Amino acid sequence: MTLAQVAQKANVAIATASKVFNNDKSVRSYLRERVLEAAAELNYQPSMMARALRKKQTNIVTLGIMQLENPYFGALAQAIIKALDDKGYVGIACIGHEHIKDINVAACACGSIVSQALSSNLDDIAQAGPIVTINNRDPRPELSSDVHFDFDSAYQTIITDLKKQGVSNIMFGCELEQWDVNRQQKFGFVHQAFALAPNDQPVVCDTPEETIAYLKSNPQIDAVFCVNDPFAADLVTLMHANESELSQRVKVIGCDGNRKLWGNWTIALNVNQIAQMAVELLDQQVHQGDNHEHRKVYHPVAIKA
Structure with a gap:
């Protein structure tokens, strides 16, 4: 069934019938009623996708969350897609900024939600x-x-507890290519709390195996702050399996909150809350234009497994 057939049955122009289904207030009430009655009799359902494409915008939102093999990012992507669905959007996961650009054009997407990894490509x-x-x-x-x-309050809770236990010498477990980003985003407060000068280069090991080797040769280290829970969990597993002395001496601190770390601290990131904030910001931009919030602040929570 087509719009033209509805217009013919209602004895109106196709343009008038189109205005009715686009909720154009200029159509007189008696004509609107005739069109809607004809549509009901013919069981006509307007194509929402066709209408959106004519307007050059759909309810599709492209999603650029990298490292989906990481449990946190995988859970975050799922949470964002669900939050989008709750708001009437359709989320499409993309691989890289070029894929986002292609889908945005092909599907007339109404917006994008992207992780830190793609922030350098925002202009495109x-x-x-x-x-x-x-x-x-x-x-x-x-x-x-x-x-x-804002990680500061969560790390404050952890550091207060560690210092009560006598922890004073720390190191970090983080892939070296990710260190600069994570030093700025996560570990700045930790750096200051242990009286490291801003320009000091702290000890950073690239893998759990390298971290174990460093701890064995540097007994003064009593805590390792890890970039995420997978790194921390692998480190704790190695310590328990082969180095029982290290597991008793060294505290391991994770970040993501998706792994149990045998009595160690981690920082929980609630992906549902993060997703809700992201979708609210996008929805404001779509419907309010320039009159929208530019930032929401999420406060992760310190938890002890």
Whole structure:
């Protein structure tokens, strides 16, 4: 059944019938009733996708969350897609900023939500519409809104407990290529709390295996702050399996809250809350234009397994 057939049955122009289904208030009430009655008799359902494409915008939101093999990012992507669905959007996961650009154009997407890994490509992505970034270390309010993570209060809780236990010498477990980003986003407060000068280069090991080797040759180290829970869990497993002395002496601190770390601290990131914040920011941009929030702050929580 087509719009033309509905218009013919209602004895109106196709343009008039189209205005009715697009909720155009200029159509007189008696004509609107005739069109709707004809549509009901013919069991006509307007194509929402066709209407959206004519307007050059759909309810599709492209999603750029990298490292989906990491449990945290995988859970975050799922949570964002669900939050989008609850708001009437359709989320499409993309691989890299070029894929986002292609889908934005092909599907007339109404916006994008991207992780920190894609923040350097905002200029390209922004050409298609509103953007929300997840914890962008270099916020660009002229291009996007951002869900900012404030780790300080969570690390304050952990550090207070560690210092009560006599911890004074720390190191970090983090892939070296990710260190600069994580030092700025996560570990700045930790750096200051243990009286490290801003320009000091702390001890950073690239893998759990390298961390074990360093701990064995440097007995003064009594805590390792890890970039995420997978790194921390692998480190704790190695310590328990082969180095019982280390497991008793060294505290391991994770970050993500998706692994149990045998009595050690981690920082929980509630992906449902993060997703809700991101979708709210996007929805504001779609419906309010320039009159929208540019930032929401999420506070992770310290937990002890």
